[in-house]
Amino acid sequence: MQGRDGLQPVRATIWVRGRVQQVGFRWWTRARALEIGLSGYTSNLGDGRVQVVAEGLHGECEQLLALLRGPDTPGRVTGVTEIWSATGEGYDGFAIR
Template sequence: MHSDDPVRCTAWVRGKVQEVGFRWWTRARAMEIGLTGYTSNLGDGRVQVVAEGSHQDCERLLALLRGPGTPGAVTGVTEIWSATGDGYDSFAIR
């Protein structure tokens, strides 16, 4: 992929990240950065974040997800990178 091409970053956030406003916080940060995608709770207690935009902007979101200012208590973030799909109109909470 060319560095200017949009990318998709799918991240799984572990820790105490449900019932603490984590998805709302993530949506606000993603929208401030200008990313599209969504965030959703998973049945195993993790939160999934799918973000599309520039590689640099996705990296900014990942840094925030790993940073000290998140709601709850993040113990780890795992991500994979891919080409964008059909795209998203905004950043949603699912």
């Protein structure tokens, strides 16, 4: 996969576990992603997790991951899992779904 060199955009698909629904987590995630300059979306999943799909430079996606794992997230995060891939057709902005 291209992108780990920081020069090509990548996609990080992230799943966040814990008490992360009904606490403003998606709104907070969107705000952080836009501050960093990422595009993509965040959505609630039926099993209580939140999914985040972020596209941007590898280092920018790593910044978002660090924030999601950090102490200042809304609710209570008990785990974060991610996979890396090439970007798709791209996203216009960062949406809450």
